[in-house]
Amino acid sequence: MNRLAISPTRLPQTMARLAYFQGWPMDVLVRLSAGAKVLSLEKNDWLGRKGDPLQSLYVVMDGLIRCFIPLPNNTERVVSLVDTGHSFGEASLMLQAPSPYHAVAGRDTRLLAVDAMVFRREIGQNLNLCRQTLERVAVTCMDNLRDTEISAQRSSAQRVASYLMQHQPSPDSQAFPISLPGRKQDVAAKLGLTQETFSRVLHALDKQGVIQITGSRINVADGRKLAEMTAKRQFSSQGTALAN
Amino acid sequence: MNRLAISPTRLPQTMARLAYFQGWPMDVLVRLSAGAKVLSLEKNDWLGRKGDPLQSLYVVMDGLIRCFIPLPNNTERVVSLVDTGHSFGEASLMLQAPSPYHAVAGRDTRLLAVDAMVFRREIGQNLNLCRQTLERVAVTCMDNLRDTEISAQRSSAQRVASYLMQHQPSPDSQAFPISLPGRKQDVAAKLGLTQETFSRVLHALDKQGVIQITGSRINVADGRKLAEMTAKRQFSSQGTALAN
DNA sequence: CGAGTCGTTGATATCTTTCAATCCCTGTGG
DNA sequence: CCACAGGGATTGAAAGATATCAACGACTCG
Numbered sequence: 001m002n003r004l005a006i007s008p009t010r011l012p013q014t015m016a017r018l019a020y021f022q023g024w025p026m027d028v029l030v031r032l033s034a035g036a037k038v039l040s041l042e043k044n045d046w047l048g049r050k051g052d053p054l055q056s057l058y059v060v061m062d063g064l065i066r067c068f069i070p071l072p073n074n075t076e077r078v079v080s081l082v083d084t085g086h087s088f089g090e091a092s093l094m095l096q097a098p099s100p101y102h103a104v105a106g107r108d109t110r111l112l113a114v115d116a117m118v119f120r121r122e123i124g125q126n127l128n129l130c131r132q133t134l135e136r137v138a139v140t141c142m143d144n145l146r147d148t149e150i151s152a153q154r155s156s157a158q159r160v161a162s163y164l165m166q167h168q169p170s171p172d173s174q175a176f177p178i179s180l181p182g183r184k185q186d187v188a189a190k191l192g193l194t195q196e197t198f199s200r201v202l203h204a205l206d207k208q209g210v211i212q213i214t215g216s217r218i219n220v221a222d223g224r225k226l227a228e229m230t231a232k233r234q235f236s237s238q239g240t241a242l243a244n
Numbered sequence: 245m246n247r248l249a250i251s252p253t254r255l256p257q258t259m260a261r262l263a264y265f266q267g268w269p270m271d272v273l274v275r276l277s278a279g280a281k282v283l284s285l286e287k288n289d290w291l292g293r294k295g296d297p298l299q300s301l302y303v304v305m306d307g308l309i310r311c312f313i314p315l316p317n318n319t320e321r322v323v324s325l326v327d328t329g330h331s332f333g334e335a336s337l338m339l340q341a342p343s344p345y346h347a348v349a350g351r352d353t354r355l356l357a358v359d360a361m362v363f364r365r366e367i368g369q370n371l372n373l374c375r376q377t378l379e380r381v382a383v384t385c386m387d388n389l390r391d392t393e394i395s396a397q398r399s400s401a402q403r404v405a406s407y408l409m410q411h412q413p414s415p416d417s418q419a420f421p422i423s424l425p426g427r428k429q430d431v432a433a434k435l436g437l438t439q440e441t442f443s444r445v446l447h448a449l450d451k452q453g454v455i456q457i458t459g460s461r462i463n464v465a466d467g468r469k470l471a472e473m474t475a476k477r478q479f480s481s482q483g484t485a486l487a488n
Numbered sequence: 489c490g491a492g493t494c495g496t497t498g499a500t501a502t503c504t505t506t507c508a509a510t511c512c513c514t515g516t517g518g
Numbered sequence: 519c520c521a522c523a524g525g526g527a528t529t530g531a532a533a534g535a536t537a538t539c540a541a542c543g544a545c546t547c548g
Binding site (some may be wrong): 154184185195196199200203238 | 525526527528529537
């Protein structure tokens, strides 16, 4: 259940502390807070269903929201894993379009819900906020495209390699740590793989010494090798390239 | 080659006639036209490469632009097929981010290129234009998500069925015509399929009487059946469901 | 009429899914 | 402190669907 949390009249101050609202005028925050509330969700609580009209903009204060599209196989395709400090819903909100995905708490989560109508009104009255929101939606757009690129890779190993390399902090760092944003099965679902296939590829890479796995923490040891895999012609989890 | 086309000082008037600029003040159009030009591309001419900085907003006046991401297999994943009246580039342009895809003319094409810097400046000075652009990027975003949903379908038949049903004019029309926006191989690449698989599925559906194919024109005869396929558990181009 | 692009069709290999069993880790309660 | 339950991850074996390779056919354009 998403219970309404205690949230007194200092909601504007709370909002002002969020990175999302940095630089927003206080009078705007006050008006926004009129239609805002802090929600507390327990792990696996539903926040919204695909097709429902979106009533709020959501900013995750603490926790994780899993946005996903249900598939015929009784499986799901994860669209995004939204964690602390990030937001979602801007696009559908601006278009007053039904939600394109389900949203469920990946773990206990606190989030700010700003009423869609109120938010739209403020956006329509302040050029700066409008431009900032435009940029946020544009970023979402680019993220989607990168996800598309990754899951368009034909082989599972290439998908995983692309995903890992996406976390490369700088183009020349050959070794770096990654912490998976959620359960392995969710990351797998984001790459368009089953958890089994994801696990197999990961462990094949580990056996090769290209990465090391420690729970949900992965250390990339040989970025060059991973980069090669995304470029070369064929690398599968079973084929000669990764086996041995 | 993208040759500069003849474009005198009545560029603002030309722009005013495009749906894209409906309702934009004439003084804005005049300033935009200062950094704008009409490009003429022949089929297969390159407009831009993935990774290049995006110098313009593009509005297709006539023709077709194929936006795609190159894949290791020497194949490609089509991101969008932009035809007459539509635009692309807003998102990367606002973020001054490198182009996330290659862009090539799918056939002889005329398009308007508005300088990115000039465009950004106008957006930053006019709330209405900013809001309209925000909405356009949001629509792009939602389109991407729908494409993701379609190509996330596990079986090829489900992908094709979803794609066809996306063109359903109204939720209750069971029969309707579709004209493919480009070559079959490009549509296939947009669904994450090879042209061979796409062809097989299409012809299997034709043989079943669910659709009729006439070149790049497809007539959906039994929308209900297609809708079932996207919901049911298993439908492949080879399995018992579609074979026979 | 010939070249070339695009689409269809066939046969095969192989990778991913699927089903199933086991394992590991964590939190809980006796 | 230990046992147990439950979610999550790993690993194995099998089947099936799609990619791939290859050849052919259709249509367009010069």
